[in-house]
Amino acid sequence: MNSNQSGTLYIVATPIGNLGDMVPRAVEILQSVTAIACEDKRHSKKLLDHFAIDKPLFPYHDHSDKKISDSIIARLQSGDDIALISDAGTPLISDPGYRLVLAARVAGIRVIPVPGACAAIAALSVAGLPTDRFRFVGFLPAKTTQRKKVLQELMAVAETTVFYEAPHRILETLHDAVAIFGPQHSGFIAREVSKTFETYLHGTLSELVTAVENDSNQQRGEIVLVLAGRETSDNSVTVDGEKILRLLLAELPAAKAAALTAKITGGDKKQFYQLALALKD
Ligand code: SAM
Numbered sequence: 001m002n003s004n005q006s007g008t009l010y011i012v013a014t015p016i017g018n019l020g021d022m023v024p025r026a027v028e029i030l031q032s033v034t035a036i037a038c039e040d041k042r043h044s045k046k047l048l049d050h051f052a053i054d055k056p057l058f059p060y061h062d063h064s065d066k067k068i069s070d071s072i073i074a075r076l077q078s079g080d081d082i083a084l085i086s087d088a089g090t091p092l093i094s095d096p097g098y099r100l101v102l103a104a105r106v107a108g109i110r111v112i113p114v115p116g117a118c119a120a121i122a123a124l125s126v127a128g129l130p131t132d133r134f135r136f137v138g139f140l141p142a143k144t145t146q147r148k149k150v151l152q153e154l155m156a157v158a159e160t161t162v163f164y165e166a167p168h169r170i171l172e173t174l175h176d177a178v179a180i181f182g183p184q185h186s187g188f189i190a191r192e193v194s195k196t197f198e199t200y201l202h203g204t205l206s207e208l209v210t211a212v213e214n215d216s217n218q219q220r221g222e223i224v225l226v227l228a229g230r231e232t233s234d235n236s237v238t239v240d241g242e243k244i245l246r247l248l249l250a251e252l253p254a255a256k257a258a259a260l261t262a263k264i265t266g267g268d269k270k271q272f273y274q275l276a277l278a279l280k281d
Contacts, residue, residue, distance in 0.1 A: 013116030017194035123190035123224035179278030186228035
């Protein structure tokens with residue numbers, strides 16, 4: 001329930017690259033509110049200046065002092081309209097805002113989204129992988145052991161899975177994904193979406209590894225990684241291949257197990273060898 005005299009908390013999406021992706025309503029709302037909560041004032045000031053929005057900015061993070069969140073709620077209760085933006089894209093999607101939205105909901109304050117860009121959705125819309133059901137898991141753990149553990153858990157997931165990834169980790173993550181899902185599993189990388197040097201790579205995980213290894217630009221900029229779901233990847237041979245490889249590895253050295261797996265499945269010996277080494281890890 002919203003109390004009548006309270007203001008509104010607007011959750012406003014901003015561009016993830018091309019400023020032309022700022023929706024007109026986002027500009028109108030940001031021009032109309034009393035103040036704007038953001039992650040980084042200097043960063044957001046540039047966006048506001050570009051759109052001639054002259055409103056006070058103040059920082060908000062989910063780990064902000066509770067006093068800040070209480071003071072935002074108090075302002076909303078006194079009738080101020082407040083907007084929340086993040087550095088780019090849709091707030092709360094791997095960005096701050098959840099605690100504030102929850103606090104506003106609990107306080108009965110109106111919370112209204114102003115939809116716009118989101119890197120995960122933009123990437124998914126061009127991945128060429130099933131979108132009827134998908135899972136978004138945000139950033140994978142930075143350490144390889146934990147990352148592999150999460151990927152291992154995701155092995156069971158039937159639907160397409162979307163990740164955010166840092167450019168300096170994309171290659172490591174792809175190698176881990178090869179180790180877990182197999183080299184023939186389908187994937188997609190959207191890099192620098194809506195920016196000057198945007199690139200889109202679609203293929204098997206081993207093709208993606210090769211493409212990223214051969215072009216250092218692929219390890220720069222902002223990246224969304226999309227992995228096919230268990231049932232939708234055209235990798236039935238590879239999933240079996242990995243099973244076979246695991247069984248053979250229990251009995252044989254890596255090179256021999258990889259060679260036999262390649263013979264049985266018709267897959268690539270080198271890739272199975274790499275997978276064997278990763279599995280042994
Ligand atoms: N809230 C944002 C959204 O709606 O997309 C995401 C914020 S998260 C902190 C930042 C991550 O999103 C980046 O590390 C990258 O993985 C992804 N990202 C943001 N902008 C991107 C772009 N233009 N192209 C590809 N990925 C992008």
